[in-house]
Amino acid sequence: MSDLNNTVKHNSYFEGKVQSLGLDTEKGNATVGVMKKGTYQFSTSTIETITVVSGVMNIKLINGEWTKYTEQEKFEVPANSKFDIVCDRDAAYICYYA
Amino acid sequence: MSDLNNTVKHNSYFEGKVQSLGLDTEKGNATVGVMKKGTYQFSTSTIETITVVSGVMNIKLINGEWTKYTEQEKFEVPANSKFDIVCDRDAAYICYYA
Numbered sequence: 001m002s003d004l005n006n007t008v009k010h011n012s013y014f015e016g017k018v019q020s021l022g023l024d025t026e027k028g029n030a031t032v033g034v035m036k037k038g039t040y041q042f043s044t045s046t047i048e049t050i051t052v053v054s055g056v057m058n059i060k061l062i063n064g065e066w067t068k069y070t071e072q073e074k075f076e077v078p079a080n081s082k083f084d085i086v087c088d089r090d091a092a093y094i095c096y097y098a
Numbered sequence: 099m100s101d102l103n104n105t106v107k108h109n110s111y112f113e114g115k116v117q118s119l120g121l122d123t124e125k126g127n128a129t130v131g132v133m134k135k136g137t138y139q140f141s142t143s144t145i146e147t148i149t150v151v152s153g154v155m156n157i158k159l160i161n162g163e164w165t166k167y168t169e170q171e172k173f174e175v176p177a178n179s180k181f182d183i184v185c186d187r188d189a190a191y192i193c194y195y196a
Contacts, residue, residue, distance in 0.1 A: 007114030008132045016105030019119050021132040023188035025152050032130045032151060032190045034106045034119040053130060053151055053192050054123050090121035092130045092192060094151050 014040055020095075030096045040085045047098040048077045055091030060084040112138055118193075128194045138183045145196040146175045153189030158182040 009022035011031070018040060020033030032053065050057075051074035059075055060066045061083050069075055077083050107120035109129070116138060118131030130151065148155075149172035157173055158164045159181050167173055175181050 006134055008110075008117040008134060010108060010110075010117055012106075012108075019106040019108055021117050021119060021130075021190075023132045023152060023190050025188065030152060030190070032119075032132060034121045034130060036104055036106060054121060054128060090123065092119075092121050092128070094190060 032094045035087045035091050037089050043082050044077050047079050049096045051094050053092040057091050058086040130192045133185045133189050135187050141180050142175050144177050147194045151190040155189050156184040
């Protein structure tokens with residue numbers, strides 16, 4: 001019998017243009033993911049702290065300004081909010097959920 | 099018609115205990131991935147430069163000693179080689195292929 005708790009959880013969004021892999025960390029649940037070039041909007045249920053792992057992510061929080069984040073830079077999104085992302089090419093990130 | 103080149107490439111190894119997502123970067127092809135707790139051996143075809151994104155990875159290169167790598171630490175594996183990995187809990191990484 002397969003042990004599903006022992007496999008990495010894989011999620012796919014936006015017809016496969018954004019995909020993520022889940023992990024448990026000392027800082028709680030997290031995902032690492034990749035986004036292809038494109039424009040995306042995500043909703044949050046918890047606070048999300050996102051660090052760019054590779055590439056560039058242009059981010060706009062609600063009522064915020066567009067801000068560019070590059071490798072190792074991070075931003076925080078409030079719970080029960082939305083944010084827009086524009087990627088001009090592939091980007092990778094890690095997201096921690098609080 | 100779906101545009102497969104526009105979707106993230108997802109790979110699964112070791113019955114889903116290791117999974118990765120591909121991306122193109124300014125430094126060439128890369129993958130981000132997650133490993134569940136376990137012991138793994140991988141083979142390389144090109145030089146691989148791996149940076150730990152979350153957690154801890156215990157690595158043994160051929161003829162090398164076991165070495166512990168933590169977040170932001172990286173190691174390089176020669177082309178056409180093998181290396182062993184032990185993860186005591188979930189770990190995430192980014193791997194660049196040269």
